[in-house]
Every structure is written in C-alpha cells, then in structure tokens.
Amino acid sequence: MSEVTTVTYLDHAATTPMRAEAVRAMQPYLAELFANPSGSHASARSARRAVDDARDAIAATIGCQPGEVVFTGGGTESDNAAVLGAVRRHGGVAVCSAAEHHAVLHCVEHVGGAVVGVDSAARIDVDALATVVRRPEAGAVSVVSVMAVNNEVGSISPLERVARIVRTRAPGAILHTDAVQAPCWLDLRHLWPHVDVMALSAHKFGGPKGVGIMAVRQGVALEPLIFGGGQERDRRSGTHNVAGIVAAAEALRLTHERRPQESERISRLRSRLVDGLHAGLDGVHDTVPADEAVPGIAHVCVEGVESEALLFLLDRAGVCASAASACASGALAGSHVLAAMGVPGHLAGGALRLSLGHTTTVADVDRGVDAIVDTVTALRRRAAGVAAS
Numbered sequence: 001m002s003e004v005t006t007v008t009y010l011d012h013a014a015t016t017p018m019r020a021e022a023v024r025a026m027q028p029y030l031a032e033l034f035a036n037p038s039g040s041h042a043s044a045r046s047a048r049r050a051v052d053d054a055r056d057a058i059a060a061t062i063g064c065q066p067g068e069v070v071f072t073g074g075g076t077e078s079d080n081a082a083v084l085g086a087v088r089r090h091g092g093v094a095v096c097s098a099a100e101h102h103a104v105l106h107c108v109e110h111v112g113g114a115v116v117g118v119d120s121a122a123r124i125d126v127d128a129l130a131t132v133v134r135r136p137e138a139g140a141v142s143v144v145s146v147m148a149v150n151n152e153v154g155s156i157s158p159l160e161r162v163a164r165i166v167r168t169r170a171p172g173a174i175l176h177t178d179a180v181q182a183p184c185w186l187d188l189r190h191l192w193p194h195v196d197v198m199a200l201s202a203h204k205f206g207g208p209k210g211v212g213i214m215a216v217r218q219g220v221a222l223e224p225l226i227f228g229g230g231q232e233r234d235r236r237s238g239t240h241n242v243a244g245i246v247a248a249a250e251a252l253r254l255t256h257e258r259r260p261q262e263s264e265r266i267s268r269l270r271s272r273l274v275d276g277l278h279a280g281l282d283g284v285h286d287t288v289p290a291d292e293a294v295p296g297i298a299h300v301c302v303e304g305v306e307s308e309a310l311l312f313l314l315d316r317a318g319v320c321a322s323a324a325s326a327c328a329s330g331a332l333a334g335s336h337v338l339a340a341m342g343v344p345g346h347l348a349g350g351a352l353r354l355s356l357g358h359t360t361t362v363a364d365v366d367r368g369v370d371a372i373v374d375t376v377t378a379l380r381r382r383a384a385g386v387a388a389s
Helices: 020-030 042-062 075-090 102-110 126-133 159-169 188-194 242-280 307-316 336-341 362-388
Strands: 069-072 093-097 114-116 141-145 174-178 197-201 212-216 284-286 297-302 351-355
Touching (some): 020 242, 042 242, 069 075, 075 093, 075 141, 075 174, 075 197, 075 212, 093 126, 102 114, 102 174, 126 159, 141 159, 174 188, 188 197, 307 351, 307 362
Parallel strands (some): 141 174, 174 197
Antiparallel strands (some): 069 212, 197 212, 284 297
C-alpha cells in the first residue's frame, strides 16, 4: 500500500489542533519572558501579570470571578480535585452518572460512591438521581458530578434539572461538572450559574496540552490534591505554566467569540458526514440523535465490522478517528458509556466516533466518508468470504 500523504483528522474530541493565535501568544513566554511568577523581581512580576490577565480573560468567558479560577495540569486533575477534594474535606458520599469520563467515574468508585444510571442518550437519569441523593442510609452526599457534554457520544446533559434536584434534595452537596467537551459548542456562562465547580482542559478548545482550568465558586472548600508552594491560593501548588496558561486564555477567548458561526458551520459538516455514511452503507446506526448532541461529535455504530479492524484500516488510509474516549481507545476495551446506554453488544462492537472542529473542512468530511464506506465494504466482503469458506 502506498504511503498516505493527506491526513484527514476526525478526532477533535480527543484533542484539537492548537489555534495559531494561541501558539503566537505563548511563544514569548517560552523564551525571553521565562521567569517564575512566584518571584519578587521585575521579570517575575511580568510573568505574574500575564497569569493574572489570563485569569481575568478566562473568568469573563466562564462568567465567574477571577479569584474563582484555578489553574491545574489538565482536565483529569481538575476532575480528580473536585471529587476527591470534596470527599476528603467534607466526608460523605460522591455521586456521578454511569457515563462519566473515567477521570470522574474512577474517583467516585475509588471512594465507594454511588453511580447513577443513564438514559439511551447517556444523560443521567434524573429520577434515579433524586432517589440516590435523598436516601438516608447512603449518608450525606458531599459531591455530585455530572458532565456537561458526553465525551464519547456528544449528548448534552440537563444540568439545570440536575441542579434543581441537588439544591432541593442535597443542599449541602457540591455540584461539579466535567465541561471539558463543552467550550466549543456551549456558552459556559449559561452553565456556570447551575454548578459549584467546573473542569476544563485547554487542548480540547485549541490550546496546549497540560493546562487545566477549574472554576471553584467562592465559599466552596476543596481539600487540595497537591501541596507545596501554596500557589492558586493554596488550592493547587506548583509553579505556573505561564506559556500554557496564556495560550489557554487566548484559545478560550477565540473559541467563545467564534462559537456561534463555528457551530453552524460544523453542524452542516456533521450532517454531510452522517448523511454520506447512510447513503453509502446500510447498517449504520446513529447512537444519539443530532438534536440531542453537540455539533462536533457524530457517534455511530456500524453493523458487521469490529472497531479495532475498522480504525486500523482507516488509519492506514490517513483517517484519524476513534471508537471511544482517547484515554481508553488504545486498549479498545468495550465502552462503558455504550454499555450504560444499553447499546446491544453486536452494535457496540462497531462503534465509531467522528469528531469535528475548527480546522475541519468539506474536503475532510468527503474524504472521511469515502474512506469509511470503502473500508466497511471491504471488511464486510472479507467477513462474508471467510463465512462462505
């Protein structure tokens, strides 16, 4: 097979290409403006001003106060800090949905918390949540975590309804949302009024890897995971990643500014992608209806193929896609999200997540459709030949 020269990137939910403006914003802090912002000399103060300016910009986009913004090492750390930080500080029970990212789900399981079922679109069962948080024998609920947008299938959680239940049934609980997949598609200012803690990750919206953001509402106390120099008001110690923080702020600002137009553009591309798959193949099942998911994630289950073989051949054809969360797809284990949704095993085995973003073009979509149709057709023919022999 000849070497592929054109790469078709349909895996933006795993990570986004950095925005050129974010790269430019961080470059000075990788070279001449390298000082530690915790220092006291002029160079350190310049670095500190850059961090403070970034904090102000991020707070404006979220709709919170600058002092409520905490910089971390990534989305996973932010999720861990919220769940474990709440339980370690307040005791009690942690609660989450069965379709959460493992950064939340594994934390809740680790502390012996409660996992609530989801509906067929991977949204938390709000009636079951209401039962869990008011159950006396479960003990006091200290934290409830419900993601804003599911990272595998793209469904949007009913956070306003969740918040009403938590405030009514467990008024002392901290409500956390993993909003890592949200900034490109949802206005964070509409999410923030309903939650106490919000986790973001810069590389999901055109910023660099290794930079996380945790918005923590004033008055909410979390036990820190990392101790040391007392940075971030003792909420997360460690020398600031100044270049990464500056780039994250610029990427988030641009994402927020361009979101309405980008959402419309990407929605059209998603429709073109899914319609192309249905036109070229039978046995393609939309996991979540388009009107219940964000524009950037198209998740389908393809009959008659296995995800591992499909992704391997797509990779050879120059198409970057995934079957599940990028954190789990290396092992290609069965998706806990699809299992929680009740997707039958024969369909879940052919799961395919195609995610679009700010660099996606019509040409990307058309190449992706052609490659997927050709690959699925070849795999099915090969399977039919093996069965016939």
